[in-house]
Amino acid sequence: MKKLYFLLFFCSVLLHSQERYFLNSDTRLYISPNSTSFLGYFRYGAEVRLLGENQNGWCKIQADNFNEGFIQEKYIAKSLNAKDVKIKDYENQILEGGDAYYGGNHLFVTAAGLKARALPDKNAKIREILFNGDPVPVNYLPVNPDEWVNINGSFNEDYTKYTLRKFLGQRPNLDALIKDFDKLDVNALPERKTLSERIVELAWNSNYNDLVPAYQRYYEVVKQINDPRLIADTELNMALAKALSKHKLPEQISSFIQKSEYSLRGVKTKSLYLTQTELIKAFGNPPKKNRISDECGLYSSDLFYYYPDLETSVDEKQNKAEIIKVFITENNKFIINSNSVLDHTLSEKAFIEKYGTYIEASLKSPHKYFILMEDSQFKLEFKDGKLFSVEIFYYC
Template sequence: MKKLYFLLFFCSVLLHSQERYFLNSDTRLYTSPNLSADFLGYFKYGAEVRVLSESQNGWQKVQSDNFNEGFVQEKYIAKRLNAKDVKIKDKENPILEGGDAYYGGNHLFVLAAGLKARALPDKNAKIREILFTGDPVPVNYLPVNSDEWVNINGNFNEEYAKYTLRKFLGARPNFDSLLKDFDKLDINAIGERKTLSERIVELAWNTDYSSLIPAYKRYTEVVKQINDPKLIAETELNMDLAKALANHKLPEQIIAFTQKAHYSLKGFKTKSVYISQTDLVKTFGIPPKKNKIGDECGIYLSDLFYYYPDLEVSVNEKENKAEIIKVFINENNKFIINPNAILDHTLSEKAFIEKYGTYIEASLKWPHHYSIIMEDSQFRLEFKDGKLFSVEIFYYC
């Protein structure tokens, strides 16, 4: 009989834990069912929890999204959130609410440079993402212990879960304060200067283009001290990029710049990104590969794609139309933005930045990739080994 009771209890708890429960107020995760007990961490309104036990005098044992277990008052646990929820705010809760200029939900910011987000709360687990100083990340539960892990996906979905250590998250760093901290360091403290200058560069990319020059100025000082030729060359390129982005053109100027963009493909000049299917096959022959793609947004001419070694094209065979999606730049293919901006396979990344850097968008997360905006789309340019490799058109859904 005892075995039967245990089995029924176990099944009840298991069923309970599989249902989704949310907290309808700020609260804390207590070590025991008592408000005067120690607590393990802070919950923010909307946090998901797993319920591990039945109600005990108004309390329930729960598991947080980083697998901490403790107790929460039952009145704060709900199967769904409601616009009429009366949210009790915890003034000591460090988690930031949505509504600032950086993130719409509960969040904190990354404090370290090149922070690894892992698939499990384990330093040896698979790396899911590299995060940069100043990146906002969703946080619904924050442990008190700085050496514990935080789930920065915000729920229990194992497929997308990402974890990092509590000590690397906090309020958004102040760019000017970091500059002052760097300038106070002893010039011979190369390790500290390198660490801090990397944070400054990453935060600059997460601030605005005008912050890049002072950031790279300090990083360049450190790189020259280290005297790594490859790192010096890369930093010089990024400084050129910083100077160009600081003088960024207005959107209307950029759109005018790209308005007549087209290609030269094996000597055949397109009028835009469009070409007839007849001319496509005449120039490149029968495609080695055809495939249909999922196009839920309806952004392409057709869901039928032709794949050539030189390019990828969306083709409407019935209407004899083709839309050039991606071109690999080589001795046969050129990207002509306008008569004064012809980009071919000899174009170096440095020359591209010097000539056209004021027209582009760039990101530290995608080095050697640049975009030029249009009204409903953008051209994305990729450089490999210092030369222009490909041009792709990307439409907004």
């Protein structure tokens, strides 16, 4: 009989753990029912796991970082709606949605190069590298700075990401970081390195105009470290920062790129299209064909031809081939306009110096540059300092 009771209890807990429950108000995770001691803060909308039945108005639950404790049963709901009466906890440091950076409950990364892991374990797989100033979703925030925070806000193990609570907080202030850096003794190299890395990352999370002063300070540190590769990379980024600070207007970019085309094995494509007949004549039959679902209807066809140096969407009935990705070789060139031909000899530095005012860039995608248009964008990728590929993406 005891085994039966245990089995029924276990099944009940398992059933609850598989159902989704949400908090319809701010509240805290208490150590025990009716206690004033608590482990952390919840914001409205947080998902929790129900571990135990109602005990005098309290339920045992699990937070998304696996902390276990108690909350009042009245705050647990299977769904949220506009009629929820939210009780605001003004000591809760989790920021609510509505600022310029994130739409839901969140905090900001306050360290440079922060590792987000698949599990709350310092040896777990790294899922993402986060930068200073990155907004991250947070629904539960433990009080202990050395506890882990789930910055995905979900129990789905395929997507969970964890980092330590001490590296999350209010959005860092770039001017304050720069002032702190400028106060440091020039020989305090470890501190200058840490602070300059945070300044650069936060500048990328701010405005292009902030990049030049950020890299000026970082370059001071890099020269002290005296690593030739790091110096070269930083000088490239300084050139990029200078170009981005003089960014062209959208209409200027559209005018610049609107007549773009390719030269593929000597065949000029006239925009981004050519006939299937021209494609087969220049490249032969494709080594690989594949159909890819295109729910947005962005391409000419869901049939794709793959060559070693070219990817196209092909409508065989209409005798039409749309160029998707070109690998830049001795035979393939990207022609932005009659005065701007990009070939395999183009260096990354020369590209930035000549075209940097037309591009978008990100510290998280090094050596990849984007030219934005109204309904699409070009991605230009460099490898080993030379132009490697040009790819077009359409907006759904």
